[in-house]
Amino acid sequence: MSPASNPVLFTNILLLLPFLHTLSSAVPAIPVNGTCRDTCGTISVKYPFGAEPGCGHPDFARYIKCVSGTLEFSTGSGIYNISSIDYPSNTIVVTDPFMSTCSLMQNSGSFILDKASPFTITQDNIIVLLGCSSTSPVFDPYEDLCATGSRLRVCRGMYSCKGVSGIGLRQKGPASTCCVYESPTGLGSGYALDVPRLQCSSYTSIYGFGGNEGDPMKWNYGISLQYNDSYNAGACNDCESSGGSCGFTGLDGSFACICRNGRNTTTNCLGQGYAWSGTWGPKIQTMLSTGGFLLLWMTLFI
Numbered sequence: 001m002s003p004a005s006n007p008v009l010f011t012n013i014l015l016l017l018p019f020l021h022t023l024s025s026a027v028p029a030i031p032v033n034g035t036c037r038d039t040c041g042t043i044s045v046k047y048p049f050g051a052e053p054g055c056g057h058p059d060f061a062r063y064i065k066c067v068s069g070t071l072e073f074s075t076g077s078g079i080y081n082i083s084s085i086d087y088p089s090n091t092i093v094v095t096d097p098f099m100s101t102c103s104l105m106q107n108s109g110s111f112i113l114d115k116a117s118p119f120t121i122t123q124d125n126i127i128v129l130l131g132c133s134s135t136s137p138v139f140d141p142y143e144d145l146c147a148t149g150s151r152l153r154v155c156r157g158m159y160s161c162k163g164v165s166g167i168g169l170r171q172k173g174p175a176s177t178c179c180v181y182e183s184p185t186g187l188g189s190g191y192a193l194d195v196p197r198l199q200c201s202s203y204t205s206i207y208g209f210g211g212n213e214g215d216p217m218k219w220n221y222g223i224s225l226q227y228n229d230s231y232n233a234g235a236c237n238d239c240e241s242s243g244g245s246c247g248f249t250g251l252d253g254s255f256a257c258i259c260r261n262g263r264n265t266t267t268n269c270l271g272q273g274y275a276w277s278g279t280w281g282p283k284i285q286t287m288l289s290t291g292g293f294l295l296l297w298m299t300l301f302i
Contacts, residue, residue: 035244035245035258035259035260036050036051036052036054036055036056036245036246036247036258037051037052037055037066038051038245039051040066040069040070040071041066041069041070041071043071043082043084043085044085044087045066045071045085046085046087047236047240047246048060048118048227048229048231048232048236048246049064049085050064050066050247051066051071052066054247054248054249054256054258055245055246055247055258056246056247056248057231057232057246057248058248058253059118059231059253060118060227060231061248062074063075063114063117063118063119064082071085073092073094073225075111075112075113075114075117076112076113076114077109077110077111077112078096078109080094080095080096080097080223081094081095081097082094082095083095083222089226090226090227090228090229091122091224091225091226091227092119092224092225092227093207093220093222093223093224093225094222094223094225095221095222095223096108096111096205096223099111099202099203099204099205099221099223100130100158100163100166100167100202100203100204101163101204101221102157102158102161102163102216102217102219102221103161103162103163103217104163104166105130105161105163105164105165105166105167105202106166106167106202107167107201107202108195108201108202108203109195109196110192110193110194110195110196111191111192111193111203111223112191112192112193113190113191113192113225114190115190118227118228118231119225119226119227120191120225120226121191121223121224121225121226122207122224122225122226124207124208124224125205125206125207125223125224126151126154126180126205126206126207127180127181127183127193127203127204127205128154128155128158128178128179128180128181128203128204128205128206129178129179129180129181129195129198129200129202129203130158130164130167130169130177130178130200130201130202130203130204131167131168131169131177131178131200131201131202132177132178132179132198132199132200132201133177133199133200134177135199136179136198136199136200137198137199138179138181138198138200139179144182145179145181145182145183146179146180146181146182147180147181147182151180152175152180153213154180154206155175155178155179155180156175157213157214157216157219158178158204158216159171159172159173159174159175159178160172160216161216161217167201167202168201179200181193181198181203204221205221205222205223205224206219206220206221207220207221207222207223207224208220232246232255235255235257235267236255238257238267238268239257239267239268239269241268242257242259242268242269242270243259243260243269244257244258244259244260244265244268244269245257245258246258247264249264254266257269
């Protein structure tokens with residue numbers, strides 16, 4: 001029996017069609033990756049940082065990005081890999097590929113920290129200039145740009161390394177071309193280290209001695225930076241406690257709580273379809289759609 005031959009049955013089918021459409025659209029199509037990733041490679045990524053566009057705080061997004069599984073820090077002098085983040089102390093460590101270490105010394109360029117950035121160089125850093133000429137401004141007797149006393153042991157330690165031959169110096173040679181640099185502007189924001197202008201071959205930064213000050217092979221090489229973590233901290237805590245991720249949206253970079261169903265709110269994810277987050281939304285939607293069409297088939301032919 002065809003539906004057209006039975007007016008009542010045909011009318012019932014027409015009445016069912018809107019209901020089937022409602023079933024199909026009852027659960028919105030939810031993106032599988034609706035939230036921000038919390039890792040980049042092996043490094044944990046938490047607010048105010050973000051591993052992808054729109055995640056984290058906009059003031060940090062311009063400096064830190066996750067590129068092919070590597071967390072990168074960008075500043076005026078180049079792009080540097082982030083080797084670690086310590087959230088309790090609000091510090092990150094970046095590595096300059098042209099910075100010298102005990103095992104490899106090479107000619108270096110400059111390191112510039114943008115003054116407007118939310119980062120400052122920590123006092124843990126010991127900046128060491130290597131292979132400086134005798135006419136270098138760091139040796140100006142009226143400037144006191146090179147530390148004296150116990151800090152000179154750092155120079156002797158660096159010049160005891162075999163890698164010193166990479167900048168044309170003799171291993172265990174005199175440390176008179178080395179300077180534990182004390183910038184006239186001090187450490188902090190807007191820091192600039194122009195190695196060529198200072199007439200030096202290279203530089204290194206040591207943020208720790210690894211428990212062994214006598215062995216430069218075990219020292220911690222890198223640039224330790226501290227960041228300001230006060231950006232929307234309260235709003236982010238509220239968002240994360242509801243299962244969301246903290247990010248930003250719009251041209252003004254206003255705060256957004258990104259929920260697992262892909263929706264953005266200005267506060268938290270409570271009442272935002274949390275139970276249908278992730279991949280379950282599309283599955284439920286498919287099941288409802290399939291069930292509706294089965295009901296239509298049974299109505300037509302049974």
